[in-house]
Amino acid sequence: MLPGEDRSVLQAFREGDRATLTRVYRTYSPQVARYLARRFSVRAGTHVHSVSLGALDLDAAHQETFVRAFRPALRQAYDGVRPYLGFLLMLARSTAVDLLRASGRIAREAVPLDDAPELAHAPTEEQGPEEQALKAEVRTLVRQFLDGLPEEARALAQLRFMEGLSQEAAATRLQLTRGEVRVRERHLRTQFTEHLLARGWLDVPLAGMEKVP
Incomplete structure (x- = not known):
């Protein structure tokens, strides 16, 4: 089930309707879990190596991906046109890398090298409104902390x-x-x-x- 299958579903998704969010979660949860269970290739300087999440981090990353995806700014920014899975997997990758950095398993400057075929459906040259909204929310969060x-x-x-x-x-x-x-x-x-x-x-x-x- 895609949130953008029809306008009523998309509107319910944007408004945060619990039943709709539950359907979206159940639909995409297995695919996100499988994606997070893979090994991630990262580059730090001239070195490339692969890492994977531990059992606890895997569960945390899985849940955190949907917590972030269901934030109001990201729900409302979704246009219902582009495949939602591509966006979710980009968010899952970002969450996994954040956890790996926080645990010290990869350097803070490490760059993920992702070849997941599902990500081919996601925009690469220009940021979509969901990613722009996420980055804007993160910038605000960091600025509030620094201030x-x-x-x-x-x-x-x-x-x-x-x-x-x-x-x-x-x-x-x-x-x-x-x-x-x-x-x-x-x-x-x-x-x-x-x-x-x-x-x-x-x-x-x-x-x-x-x-x-």
């Missing part, structure tokens, strides 16, 4: 997470030791996780929806 930080913490976050400087380079710029940067960075990560939790971006159960193995 709420003290000046020193905001400067560290800017250097490490926005500009991608190493701990050594950030320490030099801020006139800190690497140990001080490491401690402050750990605190920042904890604060950001709490920020995501408070705004429903992490560990949000899909209440009322059955998990599909």
Whole structure:
């Protein structure tokens, strides 16, 4: 079942109708789960290697993909024309890479190299409205977090997470030791996780929806 099969289904999907979202979840859940269970090729510098999600991360990525996909901005941006599966798999890939980076299994600068045939249905040269809406929401989320930080913490976050400087380079710029940067960075990560939790971006159960193995 595609959300855009007819206008009434698409409208119900955009409005967040629970029954419609449940149907979409049950329809695409097995395909998303199979996609996430594959190995992902990533490139860090000149090196290419493949990685896969562990059992716990696999379940988390599967649920998080739909949590993100069902956010109001993304539901309302879907045009009902392009295949929905292609968008879901792009979102699943992004979620998987985020988890792999967060766990330290791949470098933060690693770039995914994806050859899943389903992604051929997704736009590659131009961002669709769903991806634009997601990126806009992420930018707002990050900006809100940065704006709420003290000046020193905001400067560290800017250097490490926005500009991608190493701990050594950030320490030099801020006139800190690497140990001080490491401690402050750990605190920042904890604060950001709490920020995501408070705004429903992490560990949000899909209440009322059955998990599909």
